[in-house]
Amino acid sequence: xxxxxxxxxxxxxxxxxxxxxxxxxxxxxxxxxxxxxxxxxxxxxxxxxxxxxxxxxxxxxxxxxxxxxxxxxxxxxxxxxxxxxxxxxxxxxxxxxxxxxxxxxxxxxxxxxxxxxxxxxxxxxx
Amino acid sequence: xxxxxxxxxxxxxxxxxxxxxxxxxxxxxxxxxxxxxxxxxxxxxxxxxxxxxxxxxxxxxxxxxxxxxxxxxxxxxxxxxxxxxxxxxxxxxxxxxxxxxxxxxxxxxxxxxxxxxxxxxxxxxxxxxxxxxxxxxxxxxxxxxxxxxxxxxxxxxxxxxxxxxxxxxxxxxxxxxxxxxxxxxxxxxxxxxxxxxxxxxxxxxxxxxxxxxxxx
Numbered sequence: 001x002x003x004x005x006x007x008x009x010x011x012x013x014x015x016x017x018x019x020x021x022x023x024x025x026x027x028x029x030x031x032x033x034x035x036x037x038x039x040x041x042x043x044x045x046x047x048x049x050x051x052x053x054x055x056x057x058x059x060x061x062x063x064x065x066x067x068x069x070x071x072x073x074x075x076x077x078x079x080x081x082x083x084x085x086x087x088x089x090x091x092x093x094x095x096x097x098x099x100x101x102x103x104x105x106x107x108x109x110x111x112x113x114x115x116x117x118x119x120x121x122x123x124x125x126x
Numbered sequence: 127x128x129x130x131x132x133x134x135x136x137x138x139x140x141x142x143x144x145x146x147x148x149x150x151x152x153x154x155x156x157x158x159x160x161x162x163x164x165x166x167x168x169x170x171x172x173x174x175x176x177x178x179x180x181x182x183x184x185x186x187x188x189x190x191x192x193x194x195x196x197x198x199x200x201x202x203x204x205x206x207x208x209x210x211x212x213x214x215x216x217x218x219x220x221x222x223x224x225x226x227x228x229x230x231x232x233x234x235x236x237x238x239x240x241x242x243x244x245x246x247x248x249x250x251x252x253x254x255x256x257x258x259x260x261x262x263x264x265x266x267x268x269x270x271x272x273x274x275x276x277x278x279x280x281x282x283x284x285x286x287x288x289x290x291x292x293x294x295x296x297x298x299x300x301x302x303x304x305x306x307x308x309x310x311x312x313x314x315x316x317x318x319x320x321x322x323x324x325x326x327x328x329x330x331x332x333x334x335x336x337x338x339x340x341x342x
Contacts, residue, residue, distance in 0.1 A: 001234040009212040052203035053150025
């Protein structure tokens with residue numbers, strides 16, 4: 001394979017949707033669970049992102065992080081720092097982070113008005 | 127040496143998330159060099175590609191005619207992942223060899239279910255020893271599906287004998303729910319078979335036999 005000239009091949013332009021200021025809400029139940037997870041430590045943040053993959057093409061990515069290299073916008077909700085990657089802001093504007101208390105399929109859930117369809121497990125959307 | 131030049135594109139993917147990115151969007155478990163299929167939500171084929179690990183990069187070799195559709199599919203899904211793509215098709219030619227192709231410096235050779243896929247710089251001359259008819263004759267004889275004949279956007283992988291590229295236990299990807307349901311119910315629809323003669327529904331016609339995709 002000609003990789004000597006690979007460097008001269010132009011990069012394929014990746015579609016970069018417009019970055020939007022994300023409006024995000026967290027339900028009372030989810031706030032209670034975040035309080036339990038974070039304790040009194042507010043130095044960490046909840047990262048709400050989107051990765052490719054899953055049955056529907058996009059998967060939610062929830063992490064508790066101290067810092068991140070990802071270009072994010074920071075929102076403060078009830079004393080919690082919430083980070084949303086700018087690259088996926090168009091997919092996350094208007095979402096509600098909820099917590100579902102169920103033995104099976106419970107945990108944090110995202111209600112997303114931008115999703116045209118969702119996977120049965122709720123982890124991926126299109 | 128039975129060699130035929132393919133009408134292929136070669137994309138070079140860079141970034142630490144490349145393998146995860148491809149694995150999350152295609153039917154096979156992509157952990158290293160392998161063949162995999164990208165499917166739409168209705169499990170129909172976008173393209174079947176060779177994933178070739180080249181140092182720290184990944185080369186994707188697929189069918190030229192399906193390049194735009196695959197690029198559209200991949201492009202909109204690169205979000206915060208570390209993935210970048212370059213099109214290096216114009217610098218390389220792609221061949222298939224039905225005999226083991228010798229390792230030569232500068233040439234990339236991978237063994238696949240179809241034969242040996244050879245990616246060579248355009249400056250390196252490889253003689254195509256098979257005509258299109260001879261290539262198709264070999265395919266008919268060995269039941270090998272090919273892009274634009276059997277591997278088309280109106281088929282799903284089970285239709286064109288790509289069952290082995292649909293991993294049985296990997297996690298979710300686009301089209302997975304349908305393929306898993308078909309497999310678990312034993313209802314895989316039409317499949318690629320070899321028949322005598324040249325029937326009207328033949329996808330590839332050989333001298334005495336043809337390939338057809340039929341309900342069996």
